[in-house]
């Protein structure tokens with residue numbers, strides 16, 4: 604994180620990203636650059652940028668010729684009653700951070716540019732999109748898949764960068780790319796955490812100081828599970844009980860799910876055999892938080 608902090612403050616302030624709001628203009632500008640043989644990297648975000656997002660932007664900047672960060676609070680991935688209206692929108696601060704990194708383009712379309720009157724399409728993903736987040740938020744991943752495919756079609760990236768923070772989202776996007784033959788490489792990057800262990804998230808802004816302390820039970824539970832696996836525990840129900848115990852030390856925490864799975868298929872495991880991903884969703888007060896950890900027992 605210190606490295607990212609340094610990069611975020613040592614950039615050339617004259618390298619302001621070009622802000623584009625019109626999808627057709629975005630496509631046109633990138634087509635021209637692609638004709639010159641340039642590669643394109645895309646980081647899809649909903650803005651309110653923090654170091655987690657910036658780590659992805661830095662990867663795009665370092666690995667492709669033209670870096671694009673999209674900022675779009677996508678209405679179709681929020682269900683009625685979720686936090687679409689109160690989701691933080693901080694475009695000016697976001698642009699400032701990205702200009703310090705030397706990002707080339709920010710694509711920030713309006714909702715009506717992405718979903719004009721009469722818009723009537725949706726990408727539906729089964730299997731990996733049905734469990735966990737898909738069970739708690741049944742319309743969420745179709746909204747994600749639809750907007751991500753639109754962004755891919757507008758930007759045409761060679762590589763798209765996603766955070767492990769939303770592990771299931773990456774699995775859904777990979778499935779969409781495989782099943783629909785979308786010509787893009789999906790690069791998943793590690794979770795960036797605060798020093799306390801709390802996974803960075805735009806939604807952490809909703810937490811009171813007291814809740815922020817209680818939210819540490821997510822990363823602590825995951826750490827505990829890794830420790831147990833490393834000490835030889837293979838029975839998933841024992842891991843589950845111990846993680847539940849850690850989470851329940853926070854009076855405002857309510858578990859939505861704890862899930863131990865094969866990281867490739869997301870199939871649930873009863874015994875740890877090989878690499879696993881442990882996924883958590885926990886409500887702390889009114890805020891729903893997710894976190895996960897990949898454990899490689901042989902390492």
Ligand code: AMP
Pocket residue numbers: 647648649650654655656658659764765766767768769792793794795796802803804805
């Ligand atoms: P969002 O703006 O929440 O849609 O996130 C945009 C991208 O940033 C997604 O690919 C997220 O997985 C990623 N991201 C969010 N938080 C973090 C984090 N703490 N570490 C790494 N990536 C993150």
